[in-house]
């Protein structure tokens with residue numbers, strides 16, 4: 001009887017731990033922001049990492065547009081591939097856990113789009129098609145920026 005009770009308590013604790021982990025995984029480390037957006041709470045070094053990645057995305061968008069304007073498909077391939085899924089693999093797991101699920105999903109889909117743009121440019125898709133893809137991807141940048149901001153502790 002006694003060991004049954006202990007097993008039950010252990011099970012409850014286990015379920016509570018999983019539930020807390022799942023809740024944290026979905027919500028990430030967030031607080032309401034001062035401007036209506038949700039603020040993701042990061043360490044300054046993590047914030048710097050995310051913002052550097054963002055500037056990389058902007059650089060890629062600029063490269064794609066320049067390549068499209070000059071008809072230089074290789075420029076488009078290089079620019080978009082630099083922001084593809086391979087670039088996202090360097091993110092450390094502790095930072096990943098702090099990002100809300102919606103944020104991660106949108107971020108990953110931008111990296112996937114960049115790989116798709118690189119593939120399209122490689123296979124000689126018309127520039128209009130590439131611009132359409134890039135414009136759809138930019139819609140995701142806009143969506144994320146209007147929902148989330150970053151708040152770094154200790155700075």
Ligand code: HEC
Pocket residue numbers: 051052054055057058061102103104106107110137138140141142144145148149150151
């Ligand atoms: C999953 C969410 C998300 C996506 C997708 C996203 N961003 Fe961001 N970006 C952010 C957040 C959060 C910030 C910080 C904003 C703040 O704190 O006010 C940011 C900041 C930036 C900055 C400022 C960098 C700095 O040094 O201050 C640039 C530039 C930027 N993003 C470009 C882009 C571009 C271009 C895309 C699309 C190709 C993009 N971002 C897609 C979330 C995202």
